[in-house]
Amino acid sequence: MLADYSLLLVGAILVNNFVLVQFxxxxxxxxxxxxxxxxIGMSSATTFVLxxxxxxxxxxxxxxxxxxxxxxxxTIAFILVIAVVVQFTEMVVRKTSPMLYxxxxxxxxxxxxxxxxxxxxxxxxxxxxxFLESAFYGFGAALGFSLVLVLFAAMRERLAVADVPEPFKGxxxxxxxxxxxxxxxxxFAGLV
Amino acid sequence: MIDFIQQTPFLAALGALLLLGLPFGAxxxxxxxxxKTEGDPIxxxxxxxxxxxxxxxxxxxxxxxxxxxxxxxxxxxKCPPGGEDTIQALADLLDVEVLPLDAEHGEEAIKTVAYxxxxxxxxxxxxxxxxxxxxxxxAAKQMHTVIKSECTGCDLCVEPCPVDCIDMLExxxxxxxxxxxxxxxxxxxxxxxxxxxxxx
Numbered sequence: 001m002l003a004d005y006s007l008l009l010v011g012a013i014l015v016n017n018f019v020l021v022q023f024x025x026x027x028x029x030x031x032x033x034x035x036x037x038x039x040i041g042m043s044s045a046t047t048f049v050l051x052x053x054x055x056x057x058x059x060x061x062x063x064x065x066x067x068x069x070x071x072x073x074x075t076i077a078f079i080l081v082i083a084v085v086v087q088f089t090e091m092v093v094r095k096t097s098p099m100l101y102x103x104x105x106x107x108x109x110x111x112x113x114x115x116x117x118x119x120x121x122x123x124x125x126x127x128x129x130x131f132l133e134s135a136f137y138g139f140g141a142a143l144g145f146s147l148v149l150v151l152f153a154a155m156r157e158r159l160a161v162a163d164v165p166e167p168f169k170g171x172x173x174x175x176x177x178x179x180x181x182x183x184x185x186x187x188f189a190g191l192v
Numbered sequence: 193m194i195d196f197i198q199q200t201p202f203l204a205a206l207g208a209l210l211l212l213g214l215p216f217g218a219x220x221x222x223x224x225x226x227x228k229t230e231g232d233p234i235x236x237x238x239x240x241x242x243x244x245x246x247x248x249x250x251x252x253x254x255x256x257x258x259x260x261x262x263x264x265x266x267x268x269x270k271c272p273p274g275g276e277d278t279i280q281a282l283a284d285l286l287d288v289e290v291l292p293l294d295a296e297h298g299e300e301a302i303k304t305v306a307y308x309x310x311x312x313x314x315x316x317x318x319x320x321x322x323x324x325x326x327x328x329x330x331a332a333k334q335m336h337t338v339i340k341s342e343c344t345g346c347d348l349c350v351e352p353c354p355v356d357c358i359d360m361l362e363x364x365x366x367x368x369x370x371x372x373x374x375x376x377x378x379x380x381x382x383x384x385x386x387x388x389x390x391x392x
Contacts (some may be wrong), residue, residue: 098233
């Protein structure tokens with residue numbers, strides 16, 4: 001029982017990492033990784049949204065769409081759920097941490113279109129996860145996202161002052177770094 | 193009725209989305225009131241770092257307008273009374289580069305406090321009107337005096353005084369504002385002589 005959930009977590013964080021293995025949610029991964037503090041703020045916002053969205057999506061699907069035989073509506077219903085959770089998060093962040101709100105800027109509402117969020121909700125349905133499994137899977141995916149975002153931001157802070165050859169400066173070396181990180185994460189395949 | 197809805201998938205879909213949308217809308221409406229932000233919280237934080245002299249040396253009519261201007265991207269180095277410390281604190285808050293104080297707006301001066309030589313005061317109330325922080329007490333044709341703990345040392349009362357009875361005095365050194373004297377700039381031998389030319 002406990003082993004199942006921890007396997008699910010490890011699987012979502014490392015083996016099937018949403019950013020570096022499944023290539024979902026690359027937009028904030030490249031966009032807000034310039035500074036470590038911003039990355040941490042974005043990670044916590046995304047963690048909150050992902051976990052909550054996967055829980056509410058599961059409830060919506062199992063309790064509302066399935067009984068009415070409306071399984072085909074799941075994509076639009078999930079997008080509605082995600083948009084509401086993101087909007088709620090935006091209000092909370094704006095109230096509690098105005099600096100973070102300003103720094104995250106457009107990337108905060110853009111969590112709505114972060115495909116990792118919708119991806120988790122849909123995968124939960126496809127894999128026929130139970131309620132708890134969905135919650136853990138969403139949380140694990142969020143942890144994996146946070147992990148690579150923070151790691152990547154830390155590396156990019158160093159890259160900003162590193163002696164990079166002229167043609168590779170800026171986003172180019174960021175892409176290369178992301179590729180190498182992705183290769184490294186592929187090494188986790190077979191762990192679970 | 194229920195049968196009818198179940199047999200018309202279009203109505204069922206519409207109803208389901210409506211059923212989803214209503215509580216979500218209610219939740220957001222509640223959150224909009226519960227987490228309402230009034231004014232500009234960033235400007236508030238910036239203002240709390242400014243020295244509140246209300247002196248206008250930054251070319252804005254006071255500390256609050258300058259704080260709002262900074263929140264909208266104005267340079268952070270226009271506050272001479274705050275000096276390096278304020279610039280450093282603002283740079284930390286806003287996560288921007290530390291800039292040297294903009295000399296156009298004046299230089300960082302030693303903290304002073306206004307002092308009215310009371311036996312020369314004619315009670316014209318001009319300095320009271322000039323004081324941005326209401327630190328001067330007095331009435332027409334009565335002697336005025338400065339509340340030392342309220343005075344920000346902004347200089348604005350000196351100019352209007354018709355009999356020049358206001359002095360700006362340096363704050364006496366107390367345990368609260370005492371600090372080490374900085375060591376001399378040329379303290380070791382290599383400071384006093386130019387560096388030898390490389391490869392000469």
